[in-house]
Amino acid sequence: MYDLSIITNWIHELLLSVMPGWLATTIECVAIGVALLLVYALLALFYIYFERKVCAAFQCRLGPNRVGPLGLLQSFADMFKMLIKEIITLKNVDRFLFALAPYLVIIASMLSFSVLPWGNGLQIIDFNIGIFFLIAVSSIGVLGILLAGWSSNNKFTLIGALRSGAQMVSYELSIGLSVLTMVAFAGTMSVTGIVEAQKDLWFIFSGHIPAIIAFVIYLVAGTAETNRGPFDLPEAESELTAGYHTEYSGMHFGFFYLAEYLNLFIVSGVAALLFFGGWMPLHIPGWDGFNEIMDYIPSVLWFVIKAIVISFVIIWFKWTFPRLRIDQLLNLEWKYLLPINLFNLVLMVLVIVYGLHF
Secondary structure, eight states: OOOOOHHHHHHHHHHHSOOOOHHHHHHHHHHHHHHHHHHHHHHHHHHHHHHHHHHHHHHHOOOSSSHHHHHTTTTHHHHHHHSOOOOOTTTTSOHHHHHHHHHHHHHHHHHHHSSOOOBTBBBOOOOOTTHHHHHHHHHHHHHHHHHHHHHTOOOOHHHHHHHHHHHHHHHHHHHHHHHHHHHHHHHHOOHHHHHHHHHHHHHHHHHHHHHHHHHHHHHHHHHHTTTTTTTGGGGOOHHHHHOOOOOOHHHHHHHHHHHHHHHHHOOOOOHHHHSSSSTOOOOOOOOOOHHHHTTTTOOOHHHHHHHHHHHHHHHHTTTOOOOOOHHHHHHHHIIIHHHHHHHHHHHHHHHHHHOOOO
């Protein structure tokens, strides 16, 4: 498999040969930031179109089909409309916190986005506690949602924010324990180390029953963490107008909208990293010819396809199951998922200690 770090190292050496080190580093950081924003925006546009088409298929409709061929330009039209909409600030809101909230949500999303392993040698942040960093920065988003609900001075937004806070704090436990289960199996918190540990067989296959249980729980908890149906109580339109972002307009609302879709990709990307090898191709021990063919597929393509397939399953949840009540949602986490997760972590430790994995 081609190592993309050869290209990035060549660019770094080229810049160092014609300019001072500090300037080369600055240019690289700016270039990475621009690339990150571009990919972030394009993925959000793709996911908006993707969910509309999947939803339409489930409901026996066509979905977007007027703006551009197959409706492909509909998301771009919506983006431009969002950009030119007026940002309205209401009279009795806390102006500073009201303006700060959407930026906190988008910053948390961007920081989590930067940790994902995009390909062989193509990763923005890579250090020995990458998974710990990912969990830490992804928790910032709930602060933005709570501030948005509280600073709007509206009972509907406050209820939505409180629901979101309770939901995200609760389900972060299940996500954390599922991640910890796979970190224990991998033996490292390094994102690159976790991917390379799956070069012979993905963890979903080699991790035995605990890996499958951890994946199912992660998928359910990840869906709840992103406030998507059937866990979309913080934005329940039938009860709370639009939930915590009812009073937002223009691009401030657009930030919440973008973050929701990118959080869907981040949750899917982390699932691909922990359970399906990240950018690592599908390798089957003993099938050398098959493994060589799989290595020809670009690593970036492997990662993106895995993330999109997992995203499809999460979108499938939303358009299949009815919305839960708040008591059902919290009972699911505290009475079922959390005890199962704790038992599963112990089970994984036993599998590791006694070498019961493949």
